[in-house]
Amino acid sequence: MDLHHVNRLVLTGVITAALIALPLAFAAAIRLYISLPQNRRRNRAGIAQLSSVSPSTSSSSTARRSELRSRTSVRESHPSSTSTGSSDAHPPAVQRCKTTIFLGSGGHTAEMLQLVSGLDTTKYYPRHYVVGWDDNSSVEKVRRLEAARNQQEITTTGIDQRASTSPLKKQERQEVEEGGYTIRRIPRSRHVHQSMLTTPFTLARSLLVALPLIKRLTCLTKADVHPSSSSSSSPKDDTTIRQRSVLLMNGPGTCFALALAVIGARMLGVPDEQTPDLVFIESFARVKTLSLAGKLLYPLCDVFLVQWPDLAALYPRAQYIGALV
Amino acid sequence: MTNNVFVTVGSTRFDRFIAAISSPPFLAQLLSLGYTHLTVQHGQSPIPNSFSSLTHDLGLHLDAYTYKSSLRDDMERASLIVSHAGSGSILEALRLNKNLIVVVNEDLMDNHQQELGSALHEQGHLVCCSVSGLENALREKKYESLVPYPEPDPTRFANFLNTRMGV
Numbered sequence: 001m002d003l004h005h006v007n008r009l010v011l012t013g014v015i016t017a018a019l020i021a022l023p024l025a026f027a028a029a030i031r032l033y034i035s036l037p038q039n040r041r042r043n044r045a046g047i048a049q050l051s052s053v054s055p056s057t058s059s060s061s062t063a064r065r066s067e068l069r070s071r072t073s074v075r076e077s078h079p080s081s082t083s084t085g086s087s088d089a090h091p092p093a094v095q096r097c098k099t100t101i102f103l104g105s106g107g108h109t110a111e112m113l114q115l116v117s118g119l120d121t122t123k124y125y126p127r128h129y130v131v132g133w134d135d136n137s138s139v140e141k142v143r144r145l146e147a148a149r150n151q152q153e154i155t156t157t158g159i160d161q162r163a164s165t166s167p168l169k170k171q172e173r174q175e176v177e178e179g180g181y182t183i184r185r186i187p188r189s190r191h192v193h194q195s196m197l198t199t200p201f202t203l204a205r206s207l208l209v210a211l212p213l214i215k216r217l218t219c220l221t222k223a224d225v226h227p228s229s230s231s232s233s234s235p236k237d238d239t240t241i242r243q244r245s246v247l248l249m250n251g252p253g254t255c256f257a258l259a260l261a262v263i264g265a266r267m268l269g270v271p272d273e274q275t276p277d278l279v280f281i282e283s284f285a286r287v288k289t290l291s292l293a294g295k296l297l298y299p300l301c302d303v304f305l306v307q308w309p310d311l312a313a314l315y316p317r318a319q320y321i322g323a324l325v
Numbered sequence: 326m327t328n329n330v331f332v333t334v335g336s337t338r339f340d341r342f343i344a345a346i347s348s349p350p351f352l353a354q355l356l357s358l359g360y361t362h363l364t365v366q367h368g369q370s371p372i373p374n375s376f377s378s379l380t381h382d383l384g385l386h387l388d389a390y391t392y393k394s395s396l397r398d399d400m401e402r403a404s405l406i407v408s409h410a411g412s413g414s415i416l417e418a419l420r421l422n423k424n425l426i427v428v429v430n431e432d433l434m435d436n437h438q439q440e441l442g443s444a445l446h447e448q449g450h451l452v453c454c455s456v457s458g459l460e461n462a463l464r465e466k467k468y469e470s471l472v473p474y475p476e477p478d479p480t481r482f483a484n485f486l487n488t489r490m491g492v
Binding site: 244279289308 | 411412413416437438440441444477478479480481482483485486487489490491492
């Protein structure tokens with residue numbers, strides 16, 4: 001008798017759960033699908049161009065440059081990225097790019113900082129560095145790099161210090177005003193030699209920290225993206241600058257949590273153009289096979305750069321523009 | 326200046342490599358090639374007790390240590406670098422435009438280090454070999470006619486990203 005009762009209870013429970021879970025899973029799947037890089041509006045025009053030129057095999061830099069130019073013009077003439085209230089004939093250029101940089105310690109940090117050292121700090125501003133919880137050596141390297149650059153900057157160009165409307169914490173805002181950058185820490189999603197069984201838990205922990213961090217550091221407000229369209233409603237429209245956001249990653253695994261957080265933000269309804277472009281740069285050490293981080297991030301990233309032509313031939317969405325380090 | 330060999334295993338352990346470079350035949354070969362100084366960064370791999378007395382007897386000046394925060398000075402001093410296949414060490418040595426032999430650890434499960442070594446070998450920037458091929462690589466002296474590795478262009482990535490982001 002009892003058993004029969006329990007059976008029925010369990011059965012009803014399972015059916016109810018399924019009835020709730022199935023539509024939810026379906027909605028989530030659709031959300032996920034439109035959040036993936038191939039299906040983002042910003043990327044679609046570019047992808048079409050890419051496949052027609054088949055860049056993965058072309059290594060000529062001039063061809064590459066003209067192709068990139070044409071991709072940009074396509075993207076900029078797209079209605080979603082033009083400003084509605086502009087009186088200019090051509091769409092206003094993006095004036096600033098919010099930059100979040102993941103530093104994965106050791107060789108990853110070294111490669112990434114070399115890439116970052118070439119960026120114009122007046123355009124890529126502010127810069128938010130995200131490092132592993134105990135990675136003090138990366139913090140030191142960032143401070144050294146930024147100190148060297150800030151001295152140059154003060155003498156050459158004054159950066160526009162007008163603050164973004166994005167919701168930074170007070171201390172972060174202060175750091176940005178002082179040096180143009182912040183450094184934030186997240187727990188590693190997997191330690192060296194950690195068992196694959198416990199990895200989901202540590203990954204979940206990183207994700208929990210990454211989600212609010214990503215929301216605060218990388219996501220843009222509507223006014224950041226379309227400053228002139230909000231001019232009627234906002235009295236301080238002249239304090240906003242047209243912005244975009246980018247998240248630079250090169251491994252190891254912890255940056256997967258950051259990328260997932262961005263995809264998560266898109267799934268939760270943050271408008272596409274307000275989320276950062278995900279950029280992954282595979283290590284120079286990877287010639288014929290992707291790293292674990294590379295394999296995980298390949299389907300998620302908007303831009304996937306490799307430093308050897310063989311990899312670009314193997315992975316159609318990967319781009320090769322030469323060795324970068 | 327022109328007679329210093331620098332051997333490095335990086336932060337890893339590579340016992341067969343260290344055993345090979347501390348063996349009498351290898352040391353004799355170095356001497357016959359005219360090298361007088363040997364600097365060894367051996368990391369966690371043990372060096373044989375007889376190593377210092379052996380080199381002393383042969384008349385080779387030995388300097389061995391486990392690790393330093395920067396290997397830059399030792400690399401600059403060397404006229405030949407014999408390195409493990411880690412990308413950091415390879416890049417550092419390539420930047421200094423040194424004669425470079427890279428020894429691949431074939432015992433590692435993940436052989437992507439070998440891929441980098443052989444790709445750069447094919448382009449002529451270094452000589453890549455296994456532990457057993459080290460003697461041959463030294464004899465052939467191909468490391469004396471390497472193609473200089475081009476300086477990295479920091480604007481390449483910056484220009485790419487500027488175009489992509491529209492700034």
